[in-house]
Amino acid sequence: MAFIFSLLISFLTGSALVDRLLSDKDGKTPLALRLFLGLGLGWGFSSALLFVWLLTIGRFHKSYLLLELLLCLFFVTLSAVKKERRPKNLEPKVPLAPPSGFSRITAVGFYLLLTGGILILVLLSILYPHGNWDAWAIWNNRARFIFRAAADWQEAFNPLLGWSHPDYPLLLPLSIARCWFYLGEEKLWVPSAMALLFTLITTGMVVSSLSLIISRSQGYLAGIILLGTPFYLIHGASQYADIPLAFYFLSGIVLLSLSNQRSSNGCGGSILAGLMIGFSAWTKNEGLMLAALIPLSLLIKAAFTHRWKLPGKSCTFFLIGVAPALAVLLYQKIQLAPANDLLVLARPAQLAANLADAERVIQILIRFFKSAFYFGQWPIPLAPFLILYALVARLSDQASKAHIFPFVLIFLQTGGYFLVFLLTPHNLTWHLDTSLDRLFLQLFPSLLFAIFSVLKTPEEILLCLRRHSNLISLSLSWIIVFRLDMFHLLGKNL
Helix, strand or coil: CHHHHHHHHHHHHHHHHHHHHHHHHHCCCCHHHHHHHHHHHHHHHHHHHHHHHHHHHCCCCCHHHHHHHHHHHHHHHHHHCCCCCCCCCCCCCCCCCCCCHHHHHHHHHHHHHHHHHHHHHHHHHHHCCCCCHHHHHHHHHHHHHHHHCHHHHHHHHCHHHHHHCCCCCCHHHHHHHHHHHHHCCCCCHHHHHHHHHHHHHHHHHHHHHHHHHCCHHHHHHHHHHHHCCHHHHHHHCCCCCHHHHHHHHHHHHHHHHHHHHCCCCCHHHHHHHHHHHHHHHCCCCHHHHHHHHHHHHHHHHHHHHCCCHHHHHHHHHHHHHHHHHHHHHHHHHHHHCCCCHHHHHCCHHHHHHHHCCHHHHHHHHHHHHHHHHCCCCCCCCHHHHHHHHHHHHCECCCCCHHHHHHHHHHHHHHHHHHHHHHHCCCCHHHHHHHHHHHHHHHHHHHHHHHHHCCECCHHHHHHHCHHHHHHHHHHHHHHHHHCHHHHHHHHHHC
């Protein structure tokens, strides 16, 4: 019950903030989107609040729970205050039609995969209760330091623990420690529960956002592909921070896309997007890169659309939203944590040599293309299927130059990862082997959103090209049938 209460406090706080920000000009957000955004925002807010409490008070005390409750009641009350009614602009570009036959088929397929996915996540969590290496060496390790050390919690950043990356951000460790504070004891299942919930709300964000702006079948189709990706579920149970990071990436991109597609300036949506991207930086260092690239992506989009005013306003409100999380993160990095290992080991001469090394560039490019082609651990590579489907579906009639923003941002973030590998002081092969697939996983849900937000819906395809109905049905069957490979893998582990 204490764990559920901690989730409820986070959800109500986050949901109230979501409702207040988005209803300012856009009316109420759909319930499903409020649920997923509310949980993610609530966890980010509560983890930052706990960090400030520990810095100020020095150790955890039960009065912190009272503070969270009072803040929750304040935000809920603030959200409930009646405001001047304004027209709703947060609506799909094409009004949602009643569920079609294909929509019902995709819904059944999605919920079957969702049920199987939850079962797989639970069984993997039972098999590996401590998660994989980074879980117990970094994220859960930091959470245990914070929970057990009381007034000495800052020893978690001791340079002697350099092998555990003490400079890494704290959203996930503090979220886990917070749940333990609510429970009054350290429970092994809490990190597994957090991993399961983050995997589910990431999936929910993909489905609900596409259902909102395109169609239900489009949302379910993207959800089927996401849940049908073995690496997504395997890694979801690993208790790493990559799935939480993927959630905040996706949320920020969805909110900015919605804000930029509306006729109003969407200041609330841009502020909320800033909060989400700020909390991505509070989750992993890669979020800092994305936060820096978003203004550049908006400017590139403005150059394509020749509309400079709206991106300028979006950048301003985005920076307002991102500022609180970045302030907390910068304090942790400057005042508490040692320098990142990539910075400590970097040498100017070596960096210059790496930049001029053509063989190194080619090696990284080959690994990028190979990892992208085989991404997800599908029995048959997913990339050709997505390319084939995109060629069959073609661009939606509603697709415009404004939809370029998510693709530009994902491309720039991938380019940033490329640059990190090019400059890394670590052994290049080792660095690629241990991190490249996870970096692609961080962007995968956002890429699915970007792709399916510009393609025709299955209903539109069937209306235009009846002969492709067998291809689509075959493709969906292929996803669902080969999804059984996960159960085969699970059987091997058992």
